[in-house]
Amino acid sequence: MIKQILGKLPRKLSKSAENREFGGIANPSSNSSTNSRRSDLASNQFGHLNNPVLLGSNLAPSLNHGNKLPQFANLKLNENSVSLSYEALPSFRDVPSSEKQGLFIRKLNLCCVVFDFTDPTKNLKEKDIKRQTLLELVDYVTSANEKFTENFMQEITKMVSVNLFRALMSPTRENKVSESFDMEEEERSMDPAWPHMQIVYEFLLRFVASPETDTKLAKRCIDHSFVLRLLDLFDSEDSREREYLKTILHHVYGKFMVHHPFIRTAINHIFYRFIFETEKHNGITELLEILGSIINGFALPLKEEHKLFLVRVLIPLHKPKCIPMYHQQLSYCITQFVEKDCKLADTVIRGLLKYWPITNSSKEVMFLGELEEVLESTQLAEFQRCMVPLFHQIDCCLNSSHFQTWSSTFYLSPKVKVSVDIIVSSILITVIMFTA
Template identity: 60%
Template structure:
């Protein structure tokens, strides 16, 4: 948990510049400047705190210049105080996250202390990225607790902070190999808490972006731990209502898995079908777009394992009254790879979706959907004219049978109404 912090009431005194002291004295001056920057300023009263805020900002900038300079290598005794200063500034209590559906993209939240936080992030980034920073030594201070608290900050509503955090965590993952399993586990825990408890978190997209790079580096054969990540976190991430905010990064991670190991394609497709939206048409459009990307990486052997439930769902999408859903479903047939998969299994697939194609041709309200459906019908007709004719005959038989049943039902109701009217008249005679 991030804890609340109180601004330091002690006044800050300016310190000399690095170039104004002897080289031998710069380490001690660096330490004094770090201690000065460990004091927090009150951004709730910027007018009265302005001198201290500006003094600390200038001191932080001097620390940045020092790390960038040729003499900026930190002595071993300075690392701990430096990381402590970074921790004091960064690790704080975040305000409650807004509902993702209520966030105004035009006016994102801005952290009041950002004039200091940005420079502290720059300091930490330079420290991590520096070739002078030895990972074996620095892991004493950049430890599991530090990494965990850094990951907790991803819930910040300020997009500028999340962007820095994304870069930092990626650099830490690359430099501190010993922390890699812990980072993956900590990220998974954020996903689990988001999916199954809060469904509110500002940084899911950024964490998924980092994860996309991590997945890209997975070796084959894929470890069971990584497959569990797909099953327990990434596929269930399709369920939350805030899915739209991170769907692009999520889809990238999913495709990375399928590209790495095509045997996971069936698992992914069945997962999408499991969490398929029922009443949210915009979300359904995103599912169909992701499904197209997955199918592009799916071989015939995996496709055949799930094609029946898959095309039952696609058939329902084809006849959707929301034209964007129907349109996205019809766009699947623009993919040469998908059409090839369908052609190899047309005896199974065409009977499943033929009724949907006919209903669209005969009665969909949108002319664009009507035209796209006509093109798809033509593809199937050219693919296998005999099968198409057979499906058409079966469809006409079903339509005729349904019409006959409807006529019989209406006739039965008329008979019931006649009997009821006759019985009512007889009752009236008896009463009289």
């Protein structure tokens, strides 16, 4: 009975527990052991940042922290640690057919390691191994004779994302296009990682264009987020990269019909920002080339959203100062609209007159050339609507002090004169019929 009573009494706390209970200072040995455990946890949690072998492992996604771009792609690799683990995998020719799919996945994971190309003397052996592996992956996708599974597609888009999707390092770049723009003298910086990136782009192009790529499955991997990041890369200063992006996006648009409205809307947003905010973008020319093919495929009659695109995007693209960069492609897109719907000629001509350059004679020559192409497809009824403001602008050009402006206007005036003669003749015929 006494033992039961004593058992219910609170026991005396130990010295260390008493200190913890009342906020006292623990003994030094306990404090040092706690610090050591914390340091071990810290080293286990963040130690993989210094280990490039883990860059392609499951630990890497923990570095994203909500950012769409894979942050581990920008980490610097340690040359010694990579050389110990980065070894070439066997060739597809050296393994039986039953093991090729597994080897394909392993090669994709091997290519997820991104090297530092700013120093050409680093990781030479490893870079060569990766380059050869990428070439083997291109051959494998090109010669594939069975449908790619969804798992394959996920691994493919993962490897492509790690190697291509990155922040373009040009936040302080000034727009080099000025009044004296010369495309031949325009210098563009070339990405030092291009020897590997080019093969990755070729791999992605072959994968998208492959008949073994099932659209219904592939759209889960090549989704809106993937397309947006492709479009972000169009601002690259490397023209070679933009050419690959143009070809790939063209294939994506042709193969994935479900993405058609989204791609057009995303491109529109790029143009809106370029026209009304920054006037700085490296890929306007390539995007207009893609749109030229898209507009060429528009069905008749044109949808209202397509006409709004002409009014809100294409015509205001005459406003930026750097229009010489992309004027040829822009003129082609606008001419396509007029050829498909002649009633749009009045809208286009009035739009050109709205943004007509006043003090830049070289831009005036470009506008006159575009106006000439538009007039080729303009019907008489549409010409009569914009005739008065058009003649006023032509008169100003004829009185220009710059010889290129008035000489180009002389080439334009015969076409206008024919239209005027037709109008005058029709008026005279009408008068004669009424007087008779």
